[in-house]
Amino acid sequence: MTDPTPQALATPTPEATRQLIAFRGDRTATGPATWGQQHIWRDIVAMLPDTAFFNIAQVAFVPPGVDLPGVLEQLAELTSRHESLRTLAVPGADGSLQQRVLAEGTFEVDVLELTGAEHGAELREHFAGAARRLEGRGFDNTAEVPFRALVGVLDGVPQAVVLCLSHFAADLAGVRLLAGELGALLAARAEGAEPPPRPPAREPLEQAEFENSPDGLRMEEKALRHWSTQLDRAPADNFPRPPGDPAAPRFWRGELVSRAVPEALRAAAERHRSTVPNVLLAATAALLARSEGLEACGLKLVTANRFRPELHHAVGNVAQEVFVAIDASGDSFTDVLRSVWTATLGAHRNGQFRPERARALAEEAGVAVDCLVNDLWSTTWETPDHPALSPGQLAQAAGESVFRWADRLDQDEVAFFLETFAVFEDPGLIRITLLGDTSRMEPARIEGFLRGLERVLLALAEGDLPPADFPSVAGLNVPGPVFR
Template identity: 30%
Template sequence: MAVVVSEIAVAFEGAGGGAGELTWGQLGIWRRTQQTGRTMNLVVHMPLEPGVPVAELAGMLRFLVSRHPALRTRLRFVAAPDGGLRPQQVIAEAGKVPLRIVDLDDGDELVAAVEEQRSRYELDFFDYEREFPIRMAVIRQSGTPVHLVIGYSHVLLDGVGIRALAGDLEHFDRAGGEAGVATAPPPEVPSPLDVAQAQGAPSGRRQSSRALRYWAAQLDRLTGWQAAEPAVGEEPRYWELVGYSPAMELGMRAVAARTGVGTTHVLLAAYAVAVSRVFGRDPSLAQIVVGNRFRPGFAELASQISQHGICVVDVADAAFDEVVARAEKAVTGASFAGYYDPVECDALLAQVAAQRGRPLGIEWHLNDRRDNAGAGERDGVVPDARDVDEVLPLSKWYWGRKVPVFDGALFIQVDSEPLVPERRIPGVTPPAVHLEIWIDTRSFAVAQIEAFAREMEAVVVEAARA
């Protein structure tokens, strides 16, 4: 492959410079990267419309970085009370970010070039003291821009923040070229420094204390648990089970219509029942991602303010629709309590574990990343049992990536479309959920996870037939 790489320095200017503490969301992800060794970088990529000039893409980069302080943020490290160093954020009012240009010849493989760039952005740590938290690469073939790859530091931007950036592009004047012309003022939202300052104020400390009392109450509901099947431990240590299930998507929509809740709540209920049946853990436990955009002033904020919330759901002696109602209540409670000082939360978890004399076993995550709780959910079409049964044979389950480092014992990512391009199903396909079920093979037997995944689907299908 004949690849030539060059860079264009894109200048930016924006208001709101300064330095201060990290937000709770930023600090939580920073601590996670240090604990796990994962970059946790977020990467998106897309084909470009024919004829898009590089100047327009440079202008788009200038537009985004100039308008959103999170993209102009680097870290500095100051003395901590324990004698070590702790991070603070520094927002620049002016500077430059590189736009990477990757040139391919006619015969070069575009898919391979995109994957190489995507992987580089995902796996290479940002130089937080010197590098701004956005990387952008334009891939050209025979001089024509054909694909765009963008990487973000998850320490400084969350997934909802990426959607906020995409929404703000409605105000980017594409005809303005590399000037980055805007057709409207930037969103009226607090800067990350404003958010951190409010969190450190007395009202913020009270919010954190309330949230941690909720966490403590949910931890008190958990009973002792250990896996029925011994885990062998594989190399690499972390394995990914990939799932594609139209039956789960249609089934969840059918149950949601019947119960009057969102499909996220149906998903959590199915998870809870499958956890009880396969792992014998009841109440079930899942940490969810709380985007916190329902809080005043945060709706259009492009920053890192997401945090984990704790969901404990009891399924004993309950019909599935009742479990769905319990799951909705759990998500609501977890969301309101998903805004807290992560240092204090870690201290609480360590204290409870020490009191019980054993690990808490709460590194189980369920992250529903679907827009508005499900692809096609807003089209008003309510599937029935026949629709679900018709697509059930289309389900696919197989083992995918294996890596030495990941996050947690069980981490389930749920999407409307696969993030790995090679996993896209060709042709016209029904709405489906795409699952990435990551496991620590030192915590779970591989066969047990396969049974768990299929049980989640079976629970939904069974409920849709009711």
């Protein structure tokens, strides 16, 4: 099968001209890293030298009337407004981590001259590819500011800006806020109006100060009690059989691009009176548990941690991974949905803590916490305005789904990591990736899980499906019993 990526994305980007743009902020300061920064820093170090894996990019379009100097000026304004964009990581010899805010310096902007492109789909496709290429260059978070940009210029007129940040600087919600703020600044510039003020929000140094305050530490204790409760309810390992011989490289990431899955999720959510994110998580958890001969599974999820007013508009990395135990033992999919709703509600209320303390709890409990689900797609998905597809149309759409191997890694710390993404060029598609440890999931089972999840969701769109039947519908054999 072929990759559905449009041809415009497969062609090399013309050479861009790199400029260094100066910024100036209010202060130079050093202090403890936030818990969110500590969390992602450990992951970044574990993946060295592939730090680009943790980059995040977003696109903002430039309104008519703003020239290139105006765009560059607003990018410098963003960097001056937000300390996270000019913060370095300062690791200590003892394993501690601090953050250092720079008062002045420079960041890189690549200017890409375009010819023959047009507004609309072609421009969107071109910049989807440019964003991926921009993301593919890692940051040295200890030496360079964690922010860069690319400006696309058509016949001398700026058309779009790709913002790229290290995950150390901001999570996805923070980068989306930044892109929205840039759009507002550019719109004001185009209209000759005063720039909108920066929305009030905590800076990372202020967040770290709160986390280490009495109120912050009480919040952490509550979160860790929740972790302990969830660990008590989870199986010791989602893959209870002894590991097999891994492939080389050991970790394989498969990718399924589907038009059927969004439509099936929409129909299943309506049928089961739930939400699209909960249906996706419940189906994933139940399929993982039941295909391994278990009646529950433990998963780490990503929580945004933006429920506090002072973090609503924070451009920073405040997201953390939280652990949930999901019960898949019931006779109905509705039972799994109920477990998901309860578990996720509690987890998202208890998502701020020092990551090393949570790891210590998991080790003490003897529970493997190496399975993750990160659903990014549903955070931007909107219900389409066309009628729901019929079962026949869903089956036809599923026949057009495309699987490919995205990459293979020598090192990681996960056994199972499922993520969902929007497809920039086509909002009707979803891209689901699964990174698996081939000593726990052989490559054929990684592909089988993604294709099987699609089959399960199509079945749930038509009616109820007992969790015990998930493996057979998915086409996944259940391994035999574990002898101890």
